[in-house]
Amino acid sequence: MNPAWILIVPCCEEGRGGGHLNRCISLTNELRYAGREAYLLIQEKTEQITKLLESREFNMSWVLNKNQVNRPFALIVLDRYHTPNAELLQWKKHAPVIGIDEGGRNRDNFDFLIDILIPEGFEHPAANITSIGLLELPKKRRTPTDTKHEKLKILISFGQEDAAGLGLKAINKLAESNIKDAEITLLKGGLNKSETPIPDYVKVSESIPNLADHLYEYDIVITHYGITAYEASYAGVNVFLDHPTPYHKKIAKAAGFLDINQFKILTTNQHEPTRTAEIFRTTSSCGSWLSSLKQEKIANLISSFNPQINKNCPVCGKATNKHSIARFPDRTYRRCSKCGTIYMDRANPAPIEYEKEYFFESYKKQYGKTYLEDFPNLIAMAKRRLKVISRILRVKSAEEHKLQNPGSIYYPPIVLDIGCAYGAFLSAAKDEGFLPFGIDPAQDAVTYVQETLSIPAVHGFFPDYPLVTNSSQHYDAVTMWYVIEHFTDCVPVLAEIKKLLKPGGIFAFSTPSFSGVSGRKSLRDFLKNSPPDHFTIWSPKMCKRALSGAGFKVTKIVMTGCHPERFPYLGKYAQDKENRMYKLLMVLSKILHLGDTFEVYAKRR
Numbered sequence: 392m393n394p395a396w397i398l399i400v401p402c403c404e405e406g407r408g409g410g411h412l413n414r415c416i417s418l419t420n421e422l423r424y425a426g427r428e429a430y431l432l433i434q435e436k437t438e439q440i441t442k443l444l445e446s447r448e449f450n451m452s453w454v455l456n457k458n459q460v461n462r463p464f465a466l467i468v469l470d471r472y473h474t475p476n477a478e479l480l481q482w483k484k485h486a487p488v489i490g491i492d493e494g495g496r497n498r499d500n501f502d503f504l505i506d507i508l509i510p511e512g513f514e515h516p517a518a519n520i521t522s523i524g525l526l527e528l529p530k531k532r533r534t535p536t537d538t539k540h541e542k543l544k545i546l547i548s549f550g551q552e553d554a555a556g557l558g559l560k561a562i563n564k565l566a567e568s569n570i571k572d573a574e575i576t577l578l579k580g581g582l583n584k585s586e587t588p589i590p591d592y593v594k595v596s597e598s599i600p601n602l603a604d605h606l607y608e609y610d611i612v613i614t615h616y617g618i619t620a621y622e623a624s625y626a627g628v629n630v631f632l633d634h635p636t637p638y639h640k641k642i643a644k645a646a647g648f649l650d651i652n653q654f655k656i657l658t659t660n661q662h663e664p665t666r667t668a669e670i671f672r673t674t675s676s677c678g679s680w681l682s683s684l685k686q687e688k689i690a691n692l693i694s695s696f697n698p699q700i701n702k703n704c705p706v707c708g709k710a711t712n713k714h715s716i717a718r719f720p721d722r723t724y725r726r727c728s729k730c731g732t733i734y735m736d737r738a739n740p741a742p743i744e745y746e747k748e749y750f751f752e753s754y755k756k757q758y759g760k761t762y763l764e765d766f767p768n769l770i771a772m773a774k775r776r777l778k779v780i781s782r783i784l785r786v787k788s789a790e791e792h793k794l795q796n797p798g799s800i801y802y803p804p805i806v807l808d809i810g811c812a813y814g815a816f817l818s819a820a821k822d823e824g825f826l827p828f829g830i831d832p833a834q835d836a837v838t839y840v841q842e843t844l845s846i847p848a849v850h851g852f853f854p855d856y857p858l859v860t861n862s863s864q865h866y867d868a869v870t871m872w873y874v875i876e877h878f879t880d881c882v883p884v885l886a887e888i889k890k891l892l893k894p895g896g897i898f899a900f901s902t903p904s905f906s907g908v909s910g911r912k913s914l915r916d917f918l919k920n921s922p923p924d925h926f927t928i929w930s931p932k933m934c935k936r937a938l939s940g941a942g943f944k945v946t947k948i949v950m951t952g953c954h955p956e957r958f959p960y961l962g963k964y965a966q967d968k969e970n971r972m973y974k975l976l977m978v979l980s981k982i983l984h985l986g987d988t989f990e991v992y993a994k995r996r
């Protein structure tokens with residue numbers, strides 16, 4: 392399999408072909424230039440499309456037809472305007488799918504969304520990346536010397552094909568206005584098949600090579616919402632839009648463009664013709680806001696994607712409705728419709744490795760001290776957790792056992808701590824009479840457990856590491872403290888834990904909760920601040936359903952991470968721990984499961 396292959400699928404349907412196809416041709420070219428093996432899919436090659444490809448000097452060996460797409464693509468980019476759901480689902484079977492300026496009802500189902508021309512906050516759910524800076528803007532912009540020409544210069548351009556006949560409509564509007572004696576050019580693109588006669592005084596041009604860098608030569612550009620509108624604005628030209636569809640009209644308004652009716656008002660009421668011409672020659676409608684843009688190449692962005700996408704829910708393993716609940720530049724969060732877990736699709740693998748640095752610098756950044764400095768506090772927490780486990784397991788001490796069963800051998804309960812780090816829990820378990828065993832991916836931590844604490848531990852990744860060779864059902868308890876959220880796939884993890892535990896054994900873990908006070912205040916903010924290597928996010932409610940499917944019964948939930956001061960409205964009265972409001976909200980937090988973290992104790996069936 393060649394992981395570098397990228398398929399670009401443009402919108403070529405009659406009526407809205409040109410702009411999308413042109414952009415996809417550029418993207419394919421740029422990806423090729425960046426060393427990626429990109430292909431352009433042309434579902435149906437018409438004469439007009441061939442003409443456009445030839446005019447762009449596109450390498451025809453990079454064009455695929457619909458019978459040639461059964462290849463192992465690493466990425467599929469859809470620039471399809473409104474992608475039908477059946478088509479999207481078909482593409483998703485092949486590879487992760489990125490949508491560019493997707494305006495359809497299935498936006499939610501895209502793995503990643505990049506909005507270039509869809510303004511932030513427009514009626515659609517937010518994209519992963521929204522940046523007009525991904526547009527390639529013209530190099531040439533209008534200066535005062537460019538406005539000295541005698542006749543007002545007007546360009547009318549409605550793309551490669553003007554199915555709605557807006558070009559002719561604009562010519563008629565100009566004829567009705569008080570702009571006289573202007574030099575009008577109608578750009579009749581390569582895909583335009585219309586044979587409607589155009590008045591003699593209008594210059595008709597089939598194409599203007601490298602149009603973007605000629606826009607500055609005009610005083611007025613009349614076009615529809617799209618790339619040319621932005622390019623012309625940036626070039627410092629007065630831009631007026633007409634709209635092929637109500638969608639174009641809405642989006643143009645949201646982006647703040649002037650429309651053709653405002654042009655009519657400007658040109659009929661206010662001034663006599665020479666003054667009107669003078670105004671258009673010396674001013675530009677907008678464009679200044681585009682000047683401060685940080686520009687980035689879309690090909691570089693696409694090329695940087697190496698997605699990690701969940702085909703099924705990483706906790707219950709079922710195929711679920713994949714509706715996104717929040718998108719950020721590096722990730723998309725979804726909620727499983729079957730078990731309720733929130734999980735993450737990533738644009739690139741998470742950048743964290745669990746080595747020494749994690750327990751020192753990263754830990755300190757998060758908790759104010761290193762893991763080892765925090766040891767006494769961690770021991771105290773471990774003892775509380777061990778008490779809960781002992782109670783559920785009805786663990787007897789060696790003395791109690793001897794009294795009740797004189798003469799029989801005493802077997803202490805065995806506990807496996809996965810992600811044991813520097814062994815605080817293992818150390819407490821040893822003190823409490825358990826036989827502890829640890830596993831951790833950080834070598835330095837494992838050495839510390841083995842040598843300083845004299846507790847057996849292995850260096851490796853769970854569940855790949857072969858922990859039990861001769862007998863499964865070995866452990867009385869398996870624990871994972873703030874570890875479960877770090878697995879990209881929990882399904883084999885839960886299956887292996889079930890295999891390792893004795894029937895009736897305890898699986899105990901702690902993890903952040905998305906239904907705590909922070910998640911309820913703003914789930915989006917909560918997810919935005921969630922670390923990049925927390926692949927699944929749990930809640931007390933959903934964990935019962937999810938664990939039941941994996942063969943566990945939740946017997947106890949302990950709310951931790953209760954923060955009365957984070958409550959909306961009342962939080963400001965609960966800043967002090969001695970305060971009555973603080974104490975009241977703390978009780979509420981525990982009863983209503985509003986902690987930002989929680990512990991789960993589940994019995995293996």
Ligand SMILES: [Zn+2]
Pocket residue numbers: 704705706707708709711727728729730731732
């Ligand atoms: Zn699920």
